[in-house]
Structure formats: structure tokens, C-alpha cells
Amino acid sequence: MATMTSLIGLINKIQRACTLLGDHGGEGMSLWEILPSVAVVGGQSSGKSSVLESVVGRDFLPRGSGIVTRRPLVLQLHKTESGTECAEFLHAPKKRFTDFVAVRKEIADETDRITGKTKQISNIPIHLSIYSPNVVNLTLIDLPGLTKVAVEGQSETIVEDIENMVRTYVEKPNCIILAISPANQDIATSDAIKLARDVDPSGERTFGVLTKLDLMDKGTNAVDVLEGRAYRLQHPWVGIVNRSQADINKNVDMILARRKEREYFETSPDYGHLASRMGSEYLAKLLSEHLELVIRQRIPSIIALINKTIDELNAELDRIGRPIATDGGAQLYMILELCRAFDRVFKEHLDGGRPGGDRIFGVFDNQLPAALKKLPFDRYLSLKNVQKVVTEADGYQPHLIAPEQGYRRLIDGAISYFKGPAEASVDAVHYVLKELVRKSIAETQELKRFPSLQTDIATAANESLEKFRDESRKTVLRLVEMESSYLTADFFRKLNAEPEKNLNPSDKKKNAEPDKNPNQSGHTGDRLNESYLRRIGSNVNAYIAMVCDTLRNTVPKAVVYCQVKEAKRSLLTNFYAQVGSREKERLSAMLDEDPQLMERRIQIAKRLELYISARDDIDAVCWK
């Protein structure tokens, strides 16, 4: 079974590692939060520093009037078998202090480094480890003393600020509270007890410490408090006699002070019966034993938290991606895999499964028919324009039978109107595809960490789409031009057949005077009569309607063939060819990651290392 030394040593080690990672509490459940610690709480001048120092057995804490402790001091005591005592700060790990006067100065300087030489406070802790044969393994947190009023140079909120900071430490269920109250004040007015009662009403994690027993008025004693009658706590009260200011001035050393304290209790008529449970040494032992008990109880939940965190960190590493291979072949493989992932998402957009592909159907089903409908054939085939085109078509020559050239010109002119909607369909589908490329890049999880590759893929895909658009435009224009290049003769044959039904065909052939029938040639003297022009207009209109029906069906086919199918088939084909011939340096550049993400990965990896080593340490200690 684990020894007390190894258990507390283990917790010390994990706490130090937490601080290295900047994990000293804060938001969320952290390892730091679950590790047990002892916080020293009390009003100013209640004797906190004195208690801490006598537990440690050395003078090392800054002294002075006013607010001295302005940052939490996390003090880790490590018991060594032998050797000289030394101290080490986490912020200066290579420097070993053997002179405790220098330790005191370093605490003061390090406090100022964060807070400046003001009287402000900060909740960023200072970590100090003390290695000594004269200490027990213990982690103590010294906190600024609770005050009642702000003094000159302090902000109005200082009283509240200190209380809030102390509270953040002591309200955590893992915190053992060392509540320091001076015996020469009424226990009912103790700031430490007041706060401890607030955050630990059952008193199960509060240790009451009564200082300054030697300063009580003659004839009074604190037996009521020390025996738990004045204020009941789950743990026994411990009385302490620290060095007086006069002792400090006379440089009474700690060893002597402890001996004097022991003698005080042993010879005291009031406290003699309690002597074995009084004094700084007893307090240190009591705390250490309690801490061990708490750690033992906590180990299962610490292991559970560590395991849960390791799983979460691994999952996050998977999500943001593992580090990239350095080998060129592996990088090429990775780039192609990423392109394929993008391509899959893009195809899902087109084929369904993800939204967007339906907008292409919308172009053919709504936009194209609406644009065709809006073509200005009414104006183009107005009586006036028909007359103008037909008249101009044959130049100075009179029309003989039917205005053949006039018909052709009118039809040609009308068909050229279809170019607009056909090209607009090409463009509309182009923009839908471009948007789908953008969306697909954004939605490809695997690509998220590679902004450079995202840009490269977008550029390559858009270049391909431009090419497809050009091809598609040529094709639809060709479809329109084809309609002009050879007209459907059948349509006119049927048209000619209709009026002939009303006439006697033999008569028509015989007299060979078409001009006489206005329905046939429409000549009135030199000019075509109005109803004949109307008939030309309506014939051309009917022909155009037929062409329109055809194009409404063929333009979408051409667009899908040239743009959509090509996009599905070969959006990145050129890109693959280019990438395949690229140098390793360029491949690495394509896999450049977002610097923030890289930083995040390093952080997670560090954290993961801490948690894994913490788990190993716990395993090692528990199996000992």
C-alpha cells in the first residue's frame, strides 16, 4: 500500500505539473481542482504567516505592515532524508535557494512582477517548494489576509476582492481550510471562522487554529474554544503559541521557538491536559495525516477524471488532426486523400444528401422558361417590323410568290434572341457550381486545418469550372445557331397545305395569279396588305414557338453535359496532375496549417503527456 510520503509527494508532483501548464483552477473541471490542498485563511495579523512558518520550521515569508501577501503562495513541503534545506520556485526552476532571506525577497519580487509595486492583488499563484528533513509532506496555500477596510493606496473594492479570491480557493470541495483566529479576540468575530462556516457549513474540512494564546488577558483562557465548546468543528481545535514580535526582533530561531511552545503547553495550568494535541508540530502532523486520508479517498475520482480527460484530449487530437508526415510521398498521399474528401462532399451536394444540387434544376425549371417567356417577340413580330424586314429583304426586286427572304430574315432575327437566355442558363449553373465548391470546402472537416490547401483546391476547382463554362457556352450557342442554319421545312409545308385546302388547287395552278388571293401573296398593288403581313408574323411566331420548345429541352441537356457532368467527373483532374509533379517543399507549403491550430495541438499534446504521466505515477504509487 502507498505510504503517506509517496501519496502526498504524488499530489505535489501533479500540482506542479498543472501549474506548468497554466492549469491552476479557473473554468471547467481541471486536475488542479480535484487535487486536495490546505489553504491558510484568516484576518490580517491573525498569525497566518507565523503558523505557516512554524509548520515549515523556517522564516521565509515576507513581513511588513499592511497587505503583504498579495498573490496566493502555493507552498509544497517535501521531506528529505538528509541534506541541507533548500527552496525552489517554479518560475525559476534552475535556481536553488539555501538562504531563506533570499527566498523571502524572491516572494516579494515575484509578487511585484505581476501586481506591480502597488497594493493590488492577483490570483495567479507563486509556487514554492521547500526540501527539508525537518518538514512533513504537505501542500499549503497562503492567501492574502481578510481585511475590513481599504487603506490608503488600495482600491475601494479591495476588501471584497480579497474575500472573493480567498473564497475561490476555499469553496472548492478539495480544499482543507486552516482557519486562523487569534485567541485574544472573541471567536464570534473571527473572519476565518465566518468564511469557513459559509463555505463549509458542516465543518468537515475546516481545521480551527487558535493563535496568540500567550497574549490572552490574565485570568482568561481559551479552553472552551480548544475543547470545541465555544464553536464546534468536526476536527479538534489546535492551539498555537508563535513567536511574539519581540522574539522576531531578537531573532529567536524556529527550533528554539518550537521548544518554547512545547514547554508552554506542557507547563500551562490551563492547557497541560491538552499538551499532546497542541502546538505547531502537532498541527503539521495532523494536517499531513488528514491530507493523506483525503487523497486516499480521492484517488478513484482522480483516476476517473484523468482517464476521462485523456479520452477527451485524444478525441480532440483526432478531430483537429494528428501531426503531418514529413515524408514527401506521405504528404502527396495526404493531399490526394483530402481532395477526395472534398470531392465526396461536392458530389453529395450535386447528387442529393446535401442541399444545393436542386438549385441547378431550378435554373432549368424556372429561370430558363421565365427568360424565354420574356423575349420580346411581340415587338419583334409587330406589323411594322414584319413589314420593314420583309420589304427590305428583297431589295429593289418585287416579291413574286412569297417573301422567302423576308421569312428567313425574320426567323433568323428571332432565333438570335435565344442566345441571351441560353447563355444566362450557363452562367447561372456556373455560379451554383462555384457556390457548391465554396460550401463543400467549408464543410469538409478534414480540410479545416489546412487553409493553404483550401485555397489551392478552390482555385483549381474554379479554374475547371471556368473551362466548363466556356465549353458549355459554345455548345448552347451552337444549338441556337443550328436552329438558324437549317429550318424545319415540314413546318412550312404543313403551313402551305392549310390555305390550299380552302382553295381549288387546280384553279390556283391554272390561272397562276397568286396576287389575286390576298391570303397567298397579299399584294395590293405594290404593297403587301396588312392581313398578309399579320399572317407572316403569326407564321414566324409559330415557328419560333416550336424552336423555343426545342431549346427549352436541349439547352439544359447541353449545360448538364458540359458543366455538371464534367464537374462531377473531372473537377480536380488538372490539379491532381499538377500536384503529382510538385516538389516536396511545395507539398509541405500546401499542407501549411493554421498557426492557432498548431499551437492548440501542442497544448493538447502537452496536457495529454501530463495526464498520462500522472496516471502512471498514480499506478506506481498505488501498487507499491
Ligand SMILES: Nc1nc2c(ncn2[C@@H]2O[C@H](COP(=O)(O)OP(=O)(O)OP(=O)(O)O)[C@@H](O)[C@H]2O)c(=O)[nH]1
Ligand atoms: N505573542 C504572540 N505573538 C504572535 C503570535 N502569533 C503571531 N504573533 C505576532 O503577531 C504579528 C502578526 O503575525 P503574522 O504571523 O505576521 O500574522 P499574519 O496573519 O500573517 O499577518 P498579515 O500577513 O499581515 O495578514 C507578528 O508580530 C507576530 O509576531 C502568537 O501566538 N503569540
